[in-house]
Amino acid sequence: MSVDVILPCLNEEAALPWVLERMPDGYHPIVVDNASTDRTAEIAHALGADVVSEPRRGFGAACHAGLLAARADLVCFMDADASLDPRRLPAVTSPVAEGKADLVLGARRPVASGAWPWHARLGNVVLARRLRRRTGADLHDLGPMRAARRVALLELGLTDRRFGYPLEMVLRAAATGWRIAEVEVDYLPRAGRSKVTGTVRGTMRAISDMRRVMAEHSPARGSGGTGGPRPPGPSRDSSPPE
Known part of the structure; x- marks a missing residue:
């Protein structure tokens, strides 16, 4: 199985270097x-990764540029700051590969002091409840390590x-x-200072963006779907237009 x-x-x-050297086979x-x-x-480049340039700043912009560049049937997302161990990726992808789930999120479990600042954890608790x-x-947890099928993700729009x-x-x-599931993953102190959870200001900026998305996809506004329930199946060897 090949996974991007x-x-x-x-x-x-x-x-x-730490992240790329721990990438599992496949x-x-x-x-x-x-x-x-x-x-x-x-x-x-030196460590063998494909590199995509996305000059437009924004976490979503970077994630989506990577999704458009991917070609494998199964894709994963994860932060590259060494807070997540790539060796946990097979546990996150397995439920999708086996047809047991359509989207799997890695629920973070802090394994060291200071890995998850209080202001970020509190915001996550409130968001998860909602x-x-x-x-x-x-x-x-709105986990930053996640897995799904590539074509199905693109079809979400x-x-x-x-x-x-x-x-x-x-x-x-x-x-x-979609069937959405969680798998626990270790959460480690990141390398360097986070652009988001490392500061209260960064956390509040992320919360503001998420509140906006929640409002835009409120059931009362009829948003958030793509034409009714249609769980994703295995994709064909075709790439949707970019």
């Missing part, structure tokens, strides 16, 4: 350089290009009838 792993990156030269890294000012792209009510899925991208993915998937 999308790694959105903004100045991750310190973390990339998991192909796609590093999306989101206008880095360090040696992120150079290091990724997601459980909205989607009916038993979610406890995700439009957010900021921090709301992972939330929009879950909302649209749920509205389309």
Whole structure:
């Protein structure tokens, strides 16, 4: 089985070697350089990753550029800051590969002090509670490590290009009838300072984006679906138009 792993990156030269060297066999890294000012792209090339340039700043912009560049049937997303161990990717992809789930999120479990700042964890608890009510899925974390089928993800028509991208993915998937599951993954102290959870300001910016996405996909507005329940099946060897 071949899996493409999308790694959105903004100045991750310190973390990339650790991340890429731990990539499991059969998991192909796609590093999306989101206008880095360090040696992120150079290091990724040297370590054998495909490198995609996305000059438009935004977490969602980087994730979606990687999704468009991917070619494997199964794709994963994960942060490239060494807070997540790529060796857990098979556990996240297995339920999708085996047909037991359509979207799997890695629920973070901190394994060291300081891995998950209090302000970020509190915001995540509130968001997860709202997601459980909205989607009916038993979610406890909007996990940054996740897996799904590539063509099915493209068919969701995700439009957010900021921090709301992972939330929009879950909302649209749920509205389309996908089976959504969680798998626990270790959460480690990241290399360097986070652009989001490392500061209260960054966390609040992410929460603002997610509130906007929640409002845009409110059931009262009829948003969030793509034409009624249609769980994804295995994709054909075709690439949707970009």
